[in-house]
Amino acid sequence: MLAAEAGAAASAGWFLENAWLFPAVPFVSFLLILFFGRKMPKQGAEIGITALAIVFAGALIAGAQWISHVNAAESAHGTEETHSTDETHGTEEEGHSTEPGTTEDGTHSEEGTSTEESHDEGALAVSGGGRSVVLGPSLALPMAEEGGEAHASVPPVISEWKSDWWTVGGIDFQVGTFVDGQAVMMLFVVGLISLLVHIYSTDYVHGDIRYTHFFAFLSLFTASMLLLVLANNLVMFITAWELVGVCSFALIGHWWEEQNNSNAALKAFLTNRVGDMGLLIGMITLFFTAGQGRTFNIYEINVAAASGTVSDTALTVAALCLLAAVMSKSGQFFLHTWLPDAMAGPTPVSALIHAATMVVAGVYMIARMYPVFFEGMSIAGGSINAVALIGAITTMVGGSLAFVQRDIKKVLAYSTVSQLGYMVMALGVGAWTAAMFHLMTHAFFKACLFLGSGSVSHACNHSFDMKTDMGGLRKYMPKTHATFLVGTLALAGFPLMSGFWSKDEILAGTGGFGLSEGANGRYSLMLVMGLITGGMTAAYMTRCYWLTFMGEWRGANSPNAHHGAHAAAHDDHDAHAPAGHDAHDAHDAHGGLPHESGPRITTPLLILAVLAFVAMFANIPGQFGFVPEGWRLRFEHYIEPKGEYFPAISHAEFSPVIAILSLIAAAVASGLAVAYYRKVEAQDPMGTELVDGPTSKAGLPKVAYNVLANKFYLDWLYTDVIVGFVKGPLARAANWFNQNVLDGIVNGTATVSKRIAGFTYTVLDQQVVDGVVRGSGIGASETGGLLRRMQNGRVQGYAALMFAAAAVLAGVFVLAI
């Protein structure tokens, strides 16, 4: 059974060592829902919710155990303690010791640090399945040479199954889990959001024709995502990566009866294939170049990459290939086009998969394989690198596209693209912790916003169109309004909301213009782009909030109004609920004024809104002296890996200048947006844009609007230029080549063959071969005719022959002897 099972005594905690249970529980739930869901009283939803509750509770315990694991590792520093490495248990232990005087919790004391930690004392062994890899002292990495920080090294908890998964070409593949701070953080985020989305969905997709199917796939998705988070080798990782892709495909296309939804699902799936090719190639590159011998083990690859024993070229190639995978999965510019289309799926899916969890898989991968990117992209060098650049471009592209969307979900989708860009940019400039922190806070407030938009749509003719169906909802939906406002403020970077801190940490991490200290080089361009996007975020979220909640309700005059009432009329008959609409409880006010959603929708919203605020306490900046020391930088302290499998990054400090700059950007931008919409309101209370606004006139604004409205012509490039070229001229050329050249060769060959065959038939077969056959037949027949005469049936004739023969024989004997 599990290798680490008996190793619990050697600390680390049961939940960390048996982390395989996290994906296993929702997977079992998936099977149960699939096979028995329809027979359950709640049609399978209760199975999913139970499984997710178990996962979430487990994640909380695992979090607690991880914290005590970190504390235990640190309290052991300086005591020259080497845990006995127990081969049979397969747990990974590391003797860890730090020089006295190092700080434990990340306060950046310059004095008392030593650039060399005595890692050399402890050999590290990863064992499992009879195969053990001992990473010798030579791989130990001095921590934090540049930043002047030092931490006690905290070994991750690696558990491997004793037996091999499979063996090919002498390479053993193993299954195992790799738990460290970031994995535990993701367990918590995925578990929590998935649980809330499950609860939300019981109301939101109530009465849907594929209600059970929906929950089954939510469970499968959660299982896949948890597997991805915990995978300890790249084969498992890519398996989980593809599984979440499949779940995404299935859930985007949940209402596949409408062509658009089915197309969106296909687009998401196929765009992701482009990046998956990169993942595969990157994986194989690392397999052949990193680690001791050939390995897919993430830990070994990381140690090898961090120690500098892998060639820079190999790491650069691998990092670029993996970056392609990140670009597709995490919606980075120019492969981001699938993400807004993915909003064709049900809103809970958008919240869970396309905002909070799955799309951060790419970000998570960079974080997980950080040494590869850090060394491969020379992030510490401070020069502009591909990761940072892609992230920075994405964040601006996403932010600008969000301005021209009418669909509230698409605004949020482009906002997600933009925020993912922030995270990738943060990783690209070396601000690892900031990226992970933003990942977590973004998961909370973006899930809150998405679920809020679903709640809004629920009340507004099932439409997501802000311009025709919304407006003035603050009066009708107080809870949704309040939570959406919190989410908006967090996203826009309003001070004291979690988004403010995490975004500010990213901006500080760029170290641009020397405005913040201790960063990995100066990425001034990234800082500028990040600040501009911060302003844009504030502006488009103000627009989105205004169009949805301020002004007067426009839904009554909407072309969708009848539509919605029609859907409501059918709601009582589940079987007839038209697919393509968010079917829900029959309720009274349809066709009338919008109303607040039920408790199963508003409770998750409230929880997420609280978290969107509270998450800020996870990483209070280090130099806030008025906060007790044990409260500061907790996120960095517990989540950031400390050990030889992580590069020596340094941390930016909170920079008041950058904070004020980003605050000014956000305030000015949202102020402008408010001013604009006040003007609109003054012009026409039901209006959504200025009649004679800048974009309605010719000139630069109009051009800019068109570029944005056409999504930078990327879809046009993909479908018309690339696909069109392949379908049109290229296909015709291929056809001509096929018809004339290939078919000519084929036809020529056939003609020659036919001639040869004719000759063979008439001469060889008919005359020679048949001649021989017939000749032998005739010969046999003639001989038989001759011999036949001897068989006259007369006994005496035979006797005469016999005597004659005997006489001849006797004569021969007499004469010969």
Place this chain on the structure above:
Amino acid sequence: MWLNQFLILGALLFCIGVYGVLARRNGVMVLMSIELILNAVNINLVAFGAFHATPAGQVFALFVIAVAAAEVGVGLALVLLIYRNRSSIDLESVDLLKG
């Protein structure tokens, strides 16, 4: 010189027997001719046995007589059955194996 007479007698008897086997059409006569052939052989055996002063020739001759008796029994039975089926023992007409 006394051996020659017996050999000549045996040869004569053998030739008569062969002639009878080949020429006679009556089945019973053919069987009797076979007996002649066998007896020619018996004469030779006894003659050579006496010539070499060994009893082996006589023992062989007795065996041949015994076997011949059995053979005649079988042969006569065959002839009898042929007669019953065809009311004739003419060997010329027994040609079912004709090819």
